[in-house]
Amino acid sequence: MRGTKVVVIGAGVIGLTHAVTAREAGCAVTVLERDGRALGASVRNFGTLWPIGCVPGVEREQALRGVRRWQEIAGVARFWHDPSGSVSLAYRAEAWQVLQEFAGTSADFELLDAAACVRRFPAVNPTGLRGGLFSPAETLLHSPTAIPALAEHVRRLGVTVHVGTPVARVLADHVETSDGRRFEFDRLVIAAGEEMRLFFPEAVAAAQIQPCRLQMMRTVPQPAGFTLGAILVGDLTLCHYPAFRDCPSMPRLRARLQAELPEHHRWGIHVIAAQHADGSLTLGDSHEYGLDLPPDSRPEVDDMILASLREFAVVPDLRIAARWQGVYLKSTVGRTQVVLQPRERVTMVTAMGGLGMTLSWGLAERTISSWRA
Ligand SMILES: Cc1cc2nc3c(=O)[nH]c(=O)nc-3n(C[C@H](O)[C@H](O)[C@H](O)COP(=O)(O)OP(=O)(O)OC[C@H]3O[C@@H](n4cnc5c(N)ncnc54)[C@H](O)[C@@H]3O)c2cc1C
Incomplete structure (x- = not known):
């Protein structure tokens, strides 16, 4: 070479x-x-290094190796990163079922009941919470x-x-x-x-790939002392990443969410909340596909993202400091x-x-x- x-x-x-x-x-x-x-x-992007979204096996191993590489380089090139992990929170019975099925795919995962979630991560919304899955691998960068x-x-x-x-x-x-x-x-x-x-x-x-446009937001820095403690996601995210697709309860979760939240389904909304060094939260996102997308952002999509965030997190200051769009290519065949x-x-x-x-x-x-x- x-x-x-x-x-x-x-x-x-x-x-x-x-x-x-x-x-x-x-x-x-x-x-x-x-x-x-x-x-x-x-x-x-969010800056999340997200092995939990990758299919268990070869792809998850690739993702974990990627996290280690990023951590090495962050040490040498001196950029901020936060290896606090992620918590996937379940509010619907079907989501809790999916998390319990998925938990067995890695010894790293820790299932938490609702009380333990709230004790360890006080920003988690306790109302209707059934439990969560803590995963230590996820790491946050500020892209x-x-x-x-x-x-x-x-x-x-x-x-x-x-x-x-x-x-x-x-x-x-x-x-x-x-x-x-x-x-x-x-x-x-x-x-x-x-x-x-x-x-x-x-x-x-x-x-077989097509452009996909996403809407994103960043809040103002949260008051001193407030911390998410990890990257937080809720029920919708379980349907978004390929990792969970083989869980037996996934079809039932998907069907329930589509019936309850048809507009979220239409705009491909799932919600990640990630807190950066200045205390602000990066929030998103939505997914629109094609070559002829209009230039305007859709305020109603941002509102739906914020509504879904409130289902799983209690955030003191949801004033939005910045909104932007991103585009990537997405496979039409998964x-x-x-x-x-x-x-x-x-x-x-x-x-x-x-x-x-x-x-x-x-x-x-x-x-x-x-x-x-
Ligand atoms: C909103 C959003 C959230 C995301 N969140 C995450 C996340 O949390 N975690 C995660 O793992 N991934 C995430 N992703 C996906 C990730 O950001 C992309 O997969 C990744 O950035 C793609 O990298 P890239 O280098 O292919 O593309 P890009 O970052 O688009 O880079 C391509 C570069 O090529 C340059 N270029 C294009 N044409 C030419 C040319 N003719 N000559 C020279 N240069 C050219 C462009 O200027 C650009 O700088 C997210 C993506 C988006 C949009």
Whole structure:
């Protein structure tokens, strides 16, 4: 691998983790980023490293490895991270059933009855609570600062990063930027996020993926002394991540939530509450699919997110300091990561949906080790 010329298109989390991993393998790496810095999904997310959302087995192991890698890098590159874990809270009998079924998939999980949840996590809403599942693995990053810190770390490793450099064309052994510069490669990694379809559109179309837009919010910092204590989620989130799909009670939970909350179902709402270092809470999200989404955010969707938050958390100050949207590609057939090889020496990588921060290190390791084969 030593001296292999690697070009990476995109300085989001997928591009940067590939750059680090290739550099550590001895490659000469160049990253080409269209904007002045990463501004896509990688800096618009919750920042949750979320093994609990990954299917038990290979994918969960990949996620856990990803958490360890992030923790190592956070120590070296000195960015904030909070390894407080997560609590999945159950308010409907079906959700509690799902959690009890799921608890057996890892010795790390701890089932808590309602009283124990409230004792350990005082921000949890006790009304109607049946119990919760504590998982210690989930870790919170603050993406708007962690991703730039990772980019700096990449530079310190000796990777050349060109910002303001959109790649316009991919040729057999080089790429051309919009201002006509050429960058030669032995290996090319395309990690262009939602713009993947600009390159090799036939391969991307065959991969059955579509853009998905999400609405997010951040509260003002909460009063001193208030802490969530962990990342909190409620019943809706159990239906969102693939991890829980094989639980026998999942169809009944899904049916009940769809019947009770049809508008939440329509807009793909589930709710995560994550508290960052300044005391603010990042809240979201919703999911709208397609190529023709209107530019406006939907205030009624934000209201539904806040209503669902109140079901499982008692938050002292729900004034909203910021609202934003993010877009990622999502599989129409339930895959969580896609690696395409549209041409020899060219790898296109996208982590589908809401697990890209969690799975990106594993994806990078897989890509770089495939070059050794
Ligand atoms: C609202 C939201 C919440 C999420 N929450 C979580 C979470 O909590 N945990 C989790 O694990 N995942 C989460 N995700 C998913 C995760 O953020 C994404 O999977 C991940 O950021 C995708 O990374 P990426 O590098 O592929 O894309 P991006 O971050 O979009 O990066 C792609 C980069 O490529 C650049 N680019 C595009 N075209 C070109 C070109 N022609 N030339 C040069 N550069 C180009 C873009 O400018 C961009 O910087 C969330 C996503 C969203 C939107």
